[in-house]
Amino acid sequence: MKSFLKWIWGILITALVCYLAYDLYTTKKAQKEKAEQDEVERIREKVNTRSTPAVISDAVAGSASFCDAAEMAVRSVVYVKVTKKAQIQAPSSILDYLFGFATTPKDQVGIGSGVIISQDGYIVTNNHVVSGGNEFEVTLYDNSVYTATLVGTDPATDLALIKIDKTDCEPLAMGNSDDLRLGEWVLAIGSPYDLRSTITAGIVSAKGRSFPNYDGQYRVESFIQTDAAVNPGNSGGALVNTACELVGINTSIISLTGSYAGYSFAVPVNIVKKVTDDFINYGSVQRAMLGISIRESDQGVVVAEVKEHSVAEEGGLKAGDVLKEINFSQITSASDLQFQMNKYRPGEKIVLTIEREGAVKEMILNL
Numbered sequence: 001m002k003s004f005l006k007w008i009w010g011i012l013i014t015a016l017v018c019y020l021a022y023d024l025y026t027t028k029k030a031q032k033e034k035a036e037q038d039e040v041e042r043i044r045e046k047v048n049t050r051s052t053p054a055v056i057s058d059a060v061a062g063s064a065s066f067c068d069a070a071e072m073a074v075r076s077v078v079y080v081k082v083t084k085k086a087q088i089q090a091p092s093s094i095l096d097y098l099f100g101f102a103t104t105p106k107d108q109v110g111i112g113s114g115v116i117i118s119q120d121g122y123i124v125t126n127n128h129v130v131s132g133g134n135e136f137e138v139t140l141y142d143n144s145v146y147t148a149t150l151v152g153t154d155p156a157t158d159l160a161l162i163k164i165d166k167t168d169c170e171p172l173a174m175g176n177s178d179d180l181r182l183g184e185w186v187l188a189i190g191s192p193y194d195l196r197s198t199i200t201a202g203i204v205s206a207k208g209r210s211f212p213n214y215d216g217q218y219r220v221e222s223f224i225q226t227d228a229a230v231n232p233g234n235s236g237g238a239l240v241n242t243a244c245e246l247v248g249i250n251t252s253i254i255s256l257t258g259s260y261a262g263y264s265f266a267v268p269v270n271i272v273k274k275v276t277d278d279f280i281n282y283g284s285v286q287r288a289m290l291g292i293s294i295r296e297s298d299q300g301v302v303v304a305e306v307k308e309h310s311v312a313e314e315g316g317l318k319a320g321d322v323l324k325e326i327n328f329s330q331i332t333s334a335s336d337l338q339f340q341m342n343k344y345r346p347g348e349k350i351v352l353t354i355e356r357e358g359a360v361k362e363m364i365l366n367l
Helices: 002-050 066-076 094-099 269-282 311-315 334-341
Strands: 077-084 108-116 122-126 135-139 145-154 159-164 185-190 198-209 223-226 238-241 246-253 264-268 292-297 300-306 322-326 349-356 359-366
Touching: 066 077, 066 185, 066 198, 066 238, 077 122, 108 185, 108 246, 122 246, 122 269, 135 159, 145 269, 159 269, 185 246, 198 264, 198 334, 223 246, 246 269, 264 269, 292 334, 300 311, 300 334, 311 359, 322 334
Parallel strands: none
Antiparallel strands: 077 108, 077 135, 108 122, 122 159, 135 145, 145 159, 185 198, 185 238, 198 223, 223 264, 238 246, 246 264, 292 300, 300 322, 322 349, 349 359
């Protein structure tokens, strides 16, 4: 009888321990899920705050006039002259010593455009405008000329930052390129063919454009496509909406002749903000990496492989997961993924929305 009672007590105590352990587990699980949901909502609120439209000047508030936007924005677009110093080569033979060189190397001069983004003289332009340059000269709208220094270049986005020694510049307010709508009117401002402060108009033809990557170099491409006329010399110039806000940096065209043929492309200003802020605050572009390889399919962007010890692995991402959103912005292509990831720096948190085995799941990743 006593052994039976001991057996019963043993079962009861075991059951009680199991119940308490299960209750503790479920309580901690619920607390963890609530903490994660609170973090998701905090990040959602932060994202919504970031996407709040910029305050625009009273002169153009509520106006959709090309004249207002053009007359104000043109003052913030500059002419950029880049000089590549010729390298004098040593004589290659005794004849060169005796008779001199057949030709004297000459400096190469290139031109482009730039946009003033701060009162203290920071100017954004294209990487391909300043690439290889040794001297940089900036001409403002009032024809005053300044020597510029190179702050940083980023071939992945084709952006560069230069600076002039002037404390009362007229910067162009930055808009939100995510808010651009197809068919929205925009202005392209630059110096095509050395025709300074030229303004052309067009509409947003497409968003999120990317080009084939034939050389294998890392690129972040999610271009705004417009039909505003852009030609050589426009590179680095402003793409502006009718509220006089910078929405992109004009970068390239598609043409068989090298001149405008109806298709021009601009780097979205949301990429410009991140890259220029990184140059100013860190000296180089800070990029966060998920640590995955992907493939595009009918489902969308699918995780093909998760690298060991990566952010993705630590966050619980698995091969076969379909990426749906990053911080509540939709992901439908590889260029979308690159564009969204380029917004964030190592150490920041993001909410990644995935589809796994038919179920949608949100997970927080520490980049």
